[in-house]
Amino acid sequence: xTSRTLGFVCCWLAGVPALSxxxxxxxWDAPVIDGYGYINPLPGAALQPDPAQHYKVVFDVAKGAExxxxxxxxxxHVARTVNLFGRDNKPAPNLDIVVVIHGDATRSVLNDDAYKxxxxxxxxxxxxxxxxEAAGVKVYVxxxxxxxxxxxxxxxRDDVEVVLAAVAAEIELATQGYVLISL
Numbered sequence: 001x002t003s004r005t006l007g008f009v010c011c012w013l014a015g016v017p018a019l020s021x022x023x024x025x026x027x028w029d030a031p032v033i034d035g036y037g038y039i040n041p042l043p044g045a046a047l048q049p050d051p052a053q054h055y056k057v058v059f060d061v062a063k064g065a066e067x068x069x070x071x072x073x074x075x076x077h078v079a080r081t082v083n084l085f086g087r088d089n090k091p092a093p094n095l096d097i098v099v100v101i102h103g104d105a106t107r108s109v110l111n112d113d114a115y116k117x118x119x120x121x122x123x124x125x126x127x128x129x130x131x132x133e134a135a136g137v138k139v140y141v142x143x144x145x146x147x148x149x150x151x152x153x154x155x156x157r158d159d160v161e162v163v164l165a166a167v168a169a170e171i172e173l174a175t176q177g178y179v180l181i182s183l
Contacts, residue, residue: 030079032086033131036071037079049085049092056096057081058170058178064104068119072108074183075099075128082135091135098173099132102142102166106149109141114155126157133159142166 028038049055059081061074078099085092101109107118108125115123129139140163146153153162163169170180 030083031089032082032091032135033079033128036076036128036131037081037083039080039083049095051087051092051094054094054096055085055092056176056178058098058100058173058180060166060170060180060182061099061101061105061108062103062166063183064107065124068107068115068121069124071124071128072105074105075108075125075132077183078132078137079128082132082137086135096178097137098178099137099139100142100163100166100169100173101139101160102145106141106145106151109139109157109160110151110155111157114151118151129157129159140169142169 027040029041030036030038059074059078061072061078063072063074065072078097081097082091082095085095107115108123109129110118110123112123112126115121115126132139139160141156141160142165143153143162144165146156146162156162174180
């Protein structure tokens with residue numbers, strides 16, 4: 001047993017945490033999308049983003065949040081991607097991100113009034129969507145999902161564009177060289 005392992009076991013047996021909460025929190029950072037998509041910088045890790053390579057990715061976000069009061073985990077992971085690729089606290093200029101929202105995630109793009117009327121709560125994704133837009137992320141919502149979910153087009157946030165269908169948008173984006181990632 002190494003001295004590090006032995007030290008951890010001794011701390012655990014004594015009820016003393018091996019790392020304080022502050023030490024654990026200090027490892028996480030959100031350099032571009034403040035408050036969302038925290039990353040643990042690993043400068044020595046393999047397969048680092050190449051600043052000379054141009055990346056184009058479309059995220060398919062279909063899963064809704066666990067509750068109307070929770071941030072959508074798919075959108076949170078989009079923020080993580082922006083944070084992972086960002087440099088000097090700015091979005092990476094070599095990364096084009098598009099998000100296509102549909103299915104149960106559709107409620108994420110409701111404007112504040114519509115969300116509040118439907119769920120008696122503020123839209124927990126509103127702040128994150130604003131920050132993603134400010135970082136250059138383009139967000140679309142499936143027009144078919146709007147109707148299927150019982151929402152109205154006029155209830156979609158102004159910073160989100162309605163597309164004919166998620167599948168049609170993703171096929172079109174694939175022909176433009178975007179890589180599809182489903183969240």
